[in-house]
Amino acid sequence: QSALTQPASVSGSPGQSITISCTGTSSDIGSYNIVSWYQQHPDKAPRLMIYEGSKRPSGVSNRFSGSKSGNTASLTISGLQAEDEADYYCCSYAGSRSFVVFGGGTKVTVL
Amino acid sequence: EVQLVESGGGVVQPGGSLRLSCAASGFTFDDFAMHWVRQAPGKGLEWVSVISGDGGITDYADSLRGRFTISRDNRKNSLYLQMNSLRIEDTALYYCVKDLQQLVQYYFDLWGQGALVTVSS
Numbered sequence: 431q432s433a434l435t436q437p438a439s440v441s442g443s444p445g446q447s448i449t450i451s452c453t454g455t456s457s458d459i460g461s462y463n464i465v466s467w468y469q470q471h472p473d474k475a476p477r478l479m480i481y482e483g484s485k486r487p488s489g490v491s492n493r494f495s496g497s498k499s500g501n502t503a504s505l506t507i508s509g510l511q512a513e514d515e516a517d518y519y520c521c522s523y524a525g526s527r528s529f530v531v532f533g534g535g536t537k538v539t540v541l
Numbered sequence: 542e543v544q545l546v547e548s549g550g551g552v553v554q555p556g557g558s559l560r561l562s563c564a565a566s567g568f569t570f571d572d573f574a575m576h577w578v579r580q581a582p583g584k585g586l587e588w589v590s591v592i593s594g595d596g597g598i599t600d601y602a603d604s605l606r607g608r609f610t611i612s613r614d615n616r617k618n619s620l621y622l623q624m625n626s627l628r629i630e631d632t633a634l635y636y637c638v639k640d641l642q643q644l645v646q647y648y649f650d651l652w653g654q655g656a657l658v659t660v661s662s
Contacts, residue, residue, distance in 0.1 A: 468649070476636075476649070478641065478649055521586070529600055531588075
């Protein structure tokens with residue numbers, strides 16, 4: 431069982447917007463703004479999409495956005511495209527005992 | 542080219558040891574903290590360990606502390622993971638990962654292709 435809770439799957443049609451939630455606790459997401467999101471295509475290494483809760487690294491499309499409220503972080507993909515079909519993982523710092531926790535991953539399907 | 546290339550994976554019996562290596566290129570290696578992150582077959586991501594840019598600070602996932610040791614050789618632009626007393630549940634693809642910033646921030650912005658470790662009798 432993962433420390434952060436994500437829905438197992440989310441789907442949407444091309445052009446639509448989808449949001450993936452990531453629920454933690456007051457010991458991780460709720461206490462630190464050290465939240466990141468990763469995209470992983472099959473048999474590929476993960477790719478950093480969002481860091482510090484809402485910042486995008488260079489090269490990441492502005493269709494990807496992140497936010498945080500309380501113990502929950504969210505990733506929104508707008509203008510859904512076929513290439514966005516992948517697994518998405520959230521990640522949070524969790525203090526000096528647990529350090530880093532990941533969500534179980536969400537499979538995004540483009541219908 | 543900015544890249545990380547892991548090596549040293551393989552099949553090992555329970556209780557055995559293995560040492561993974563990661564060769565970094567294309568960036569100033571000692572300016573950045575480095576991590577190991579693993580992924581069991583068909584499963585999610587699990588953070589393993591971190592080492593600061595100068596190698597002076599190391600940390601581990603609670604469940605692995607005492608069995609795994611992270612180290613680096615900045616002269617060789619290389620990162621290592623010594624894994625002892627391996628268990629079947631350590632079977633995974635082990636990724637070498639660069640931190641986004643100079644300070645340890647736990648943002649993983651560059652990943653290797655992974656080294657597969659299989660623990661089996």
